[in-house]
Amino acid sequence: MSALVFDKVSKRFEGGRLVLDAVSLEVPRGARYAVVGRSGSGKSTLLHIAAGIEVATQGTVGLFGKALHELDDRGRTLLRRDAVGLVFQSFFLLPHLSVAENVGLPAMIAGTMSGRMRDRVRHLLTRVGLADRSADSVQKLSGGEMQRVAICRALLLSPKLILADEPTGNLDDVTGREVMRLLLEACGDEGATLVYVTHSQELAALADARFVLHSGVLEKAP
Ligand SMILES: Nc1ncnc2c1ncn2[C@@H]1O[C@H](COP(=O)(O)OP(=O)(O)OP(=O)(O)O)[C@@H](O)[C@H]1O
Ligand SMILES: [Mg+2]
Numbered sequence: 001m002s003a004l005v006f007d008k009v010s011k012r013f014e015g016g017r018l019v020l021d022a023v024s025l026e027v028p029r030g031a032r033y034a035v036v037g038r039s040g041s042g043k044s045t046l047l048h049i050a051a052g053i054e055v056a057t058q059g060t061v062g063l064f065g066k067a068l069h070e071l072d073d074r075g076r077t078l079l080r081r082d083a084v085g086l087v088f089q090s091f092f093l094l095p096h097l098s099v100a101e102n103v104g105l106p107a108m109i110a111g112t113m114s115g116r117m118r119d120r121v122r123h124l125l126t127r128v129g130l131a132d133r134s135a136d137s138v139q140k141l142s143g144g145e146m147q148r149v150a151i152c153r154a155l156l157l158s159p160k161l162i163l164a165d166e167p168t169g170n171l172d173d174v175t176g177r178e179v180m181r182l183l184l185e186a187c188g189d190e191g192a193t194l195v196y197v198t199h200s201q202e203l204a205a206l207a208d209a210r211f212v213l214h215s216g217v218l219e220k221a222p
Contacts, residue, residue, distance in 0.1 A: 001065045002026050002027060002028055002029065003027045003028065003029045003030075003031070003161050004025070004026070004027040004050055004062070004161060004195065005025070005026050005027075005060075005062040006023050006025040006026075006049075006050070006060075007024055007060045007062075008022045008023070008024055008058065008060075009024070009058070009059035009061060010056065010058040011042070011049060011054065011056055011216075012057045018216055019045050019216050020042045020045055020049070020056075020218075021215070021217050022058075022217075023046065023216070023217070023218040024218070025211065027193055028193075029160070030193055031208050032188075032194040032196075032206075033195050033208060033209050033210070033211065034195075034198055034203070034206070034207035034209075034210045034211070035047075035195065035196070035197045035210075035211045035213060035218075036197070036199065036204050036210065036213070036221070037197075037212055037213030041213040041214060041216065042213050044165050047165050047195065047197060049061060049068075050084075050163055050195065052076035052079060052080050055068070056068075056069070063079060063084075063161070064160060066079060081106075081110070082159070083160050084159050084160075084161050084163060085154030085155055085156075085157070085159035085161070085162045085192070086162075086163055086164075086165075087147070087150055087151055087162065087163070087167045087183070087196075088165050088166075088167070089165060089166040089169035089170055090170060091143075091146040091147055092150065093146055093149060093153075094138070095137070095138060095139050096137070097137075097138065098136060098137060098138070099125065099130060099134050099136050099137075099138055100118075100121050100125065100134040100135065102138055102150075102153055103121045103124060103125060103149060103152040103153045103156060104118070104121045104156065105153060105156075106153060106156050107156060107157065110157070120156060121134075121152070121156065122134070124152035124155055124156065124186075125149075125152055127152070127189070128148040128182055128186070129148070130148055130149065133145070142175075143170055143171050143175065144175035144178060144179055147167060147168070147170075147171065147179045148179065151167075151182065155186060155187075155190055155192070158190065158192075159192060160191075160192060160193060161193045161195070162187055162192050162195075162196075164195070164197065165196075165197050166197050166199065167179065167180065167183060167196060168200070168203060176200070176203065177202070177203065180196075180198075180203045180206060183196070184207075
């Protein structure tokens with residue numbers, strides 16, 4: 001069973017043009033795939049549909065064997081909470097919480113914070129080299145450090161799929177490269193499948209396979 005399957009997925013926002021045009025894509029479990037494409041080509045929309053945040057206008061999406069169109073809003077929200085971790089360009093950390101509190105947030109929200117979960121927070125922060133910053137306010141961190149915290153938060157509940165929308169878009173080239181490598185390695189360690197959007201050909205080259213979106217049409221890149 002694949003992690004993610006798009007079968008001829010099209011998306012048109014109300015009153016708008018076709019943003020995704022019969023996109024088909026199969027992401028095997030454990031694979032790390034990159035999507036590139038110009039601004040406005042539909043990359044974020046593709047990730048939002050994969051996450052069940054947006055719904056396809058036509059076609060079907062399967063997430064670990066579950067057909068998203070057969071689920072209601074609540075079902076999609078629960079599947080997203082349990083199976084998907086999201087990483088964004090602008091890290092979306094809570095500025096008044098510490099590093100460890102930001103990483104632990106998904107467990108706090110789910111009401112499952114525990115000693116075991118605190119160990120997991122420590123493990124992930126150690127993995128990204130930020131264990132000694134656990135008690136610091138996230139406001140003291142650099143951009144690259146903030147994104148490492150956001151990656152730990154996305155991985156906390158051991159999602160089987162990580163969707164990352166330009167995770168290095170706000171970082172300089174060197175930091176972006178470091179963060180991308182860390183994200184790829186961490187997903188590898190955790191056995192998580194990764195789909196990431198990037199503007200960088202160099203970072204796309206690190207993926208197991210690359211896809212290009214041109215005005216909503218997805219093609220496999222060589
Ligand atoms: N909620 C929405 N309602 C209406 N139109 C939308 C909505 N979200 C996206 N769009 C439109 O869909 C098209 C694709 O947007 P999308 O955000 O997926 O592009 P993108 O490839 O991620 O671009 P960027 O590289 O700038 O982030 C754009 O024309 C955008 O205006
Ligand atoms: Mg986008």
